[in-house]
Amino acid sequence: MQAITAGLVLSEVDCQSVSGATLTVAPGEVVGLSGASGAGKTRLLRAVADLDAHGGNIRLDGCDQQSAPAHAWRRRVTLLPAEAAWWYPRVGDHFPEAPAATDLQALNLPPDLPQWPVTRLSSGERQRAALLRALAHGPDALLLDEPTANLDAATTLRVEAWLLRRIRADALPTLWVAHDLAQIARVASRHLRVRDGRLEVVA
Ligand SMILES: Nc1ncnc2c1ncn2[C@@H]1O[C@H](COP(=O)(O)OP(=O)(O)OP(=O)(O)O)[C@@H](O)[C@H]1O
Numbered sequence: 001m002q003a004i005t006a007g008l009v010l011s012e013v014d015c016q017s018v019s020g021a022t023l024t025v026a027p028g029e030v031v032g033l034s035g036a037s038g039a040g041k042t043r044l045l046r047a048v049a050d051l052d053a054h055g056g057n058i059r060l061d062g063c064d065q066q067s068a069p070a071h072a073w074r075r076r077v078t079l080l081p082a083e084a085a086w087w088y089p090r091v092g093d094h095f096p097e098a099p100a101a102t103d104l105q106a107l108n109l110p111p112d113l114p115q116w117p118v119t120r121l122s123s124g125e126r127q128r129a130a131l132l133r134a135l136a137h138g139p140d141a142l143l144l145d146e147p148t149a150n151l152d153a154a155t156t157l158r159v160e161a162w163l164l165r166r167i168r169a170d171a172l173p174t175l176w177v178a179h180d181l182a183q184i185a186r187v188a189s190r191h192l193r194v195r196d197g198r199l200e201v202v203a
Helices: 041-048 070-076 101-106 123-136 153-169 181-187
Strands: 008-014 021-025 030-035 055-060 077-080 141-145 174-177 190-195 198-201
Touching (some): 041 077, 041 141, 077 123, 101 153, 123 153, 153 181, 181 190
Parallel strands (some): 030 174, 030 190, 141 174
Antiparallel strands (some): 008 021, 008 055, 190 198
C-alpha cells in the first residue's frame, strides 16, 4: 500500500488525556472534534502542535514532526487557542502586513482595526482578529479550538464561511474543536469525539 504523503497524519498519538489517536486530515478538509468538557480535545491539539509532550507519530505532507525543529513545526501547524495571546500594544503590530480590507469586512471587523490598541478589543473582536492573524502568517495546517465561542449566531456564520473559503483556497488540513454539534455538521466532512481517552468516529 502506498504511504499517504499529503495532509495531516496522526498515528497512534498518545498525549496527556488521549491514547492511540489515529487520523488523517486531507488538504482542505475539516474534521470536527467534539467531547465533554475536560475530555482532552485541547490536549490533543497541543500535542499535534508540538506544544505538549506526546508519543506516536505526526506528519504533515510527509514531513515527520520529530524531524522538524519545534518552532518550524509550530509555524506550519498553527494552533488557534480558545484565548489567544497578544504581546504588542497595537493590533496591527501582530500582522506581517496590513490585513486586506476584504478580510476585515468579511469578519465584520472595522477597517481601522490595525490601529486599535489590543486592550480595546471585545472578546469576540479579539477572537476574530486572532483568526485573521493566524491565517496571515501562512500556515500549512490549522488547529482551531472553539474558534467562534465568543460570537453571536450571525457573526458565527460569517466567520465559518470565511474560514471555509480560506481552508479550501489554501488546502489546509484542519482540526476544528466545537461543542456546538450543529456547527460541526455545517463545517466538517467528518465528526470525531474524544471519549474515555479515545478518539471515536461519530459521523
Ligand atoms: N497542565 C496540565 N496539567 C495537568 N492536567 C491538565 C493540564 N492541562 C489540562 N489538564 C487536564 O487535562 C484534561 C483535558 O483537558 P483539555 O483542556 O484537553 O479538555 P477539553 O476537552 O479541551 O475541555 P473543554 O471543552 O472544557 O475546553 C482535563 O481534565 C484538564 O484538567
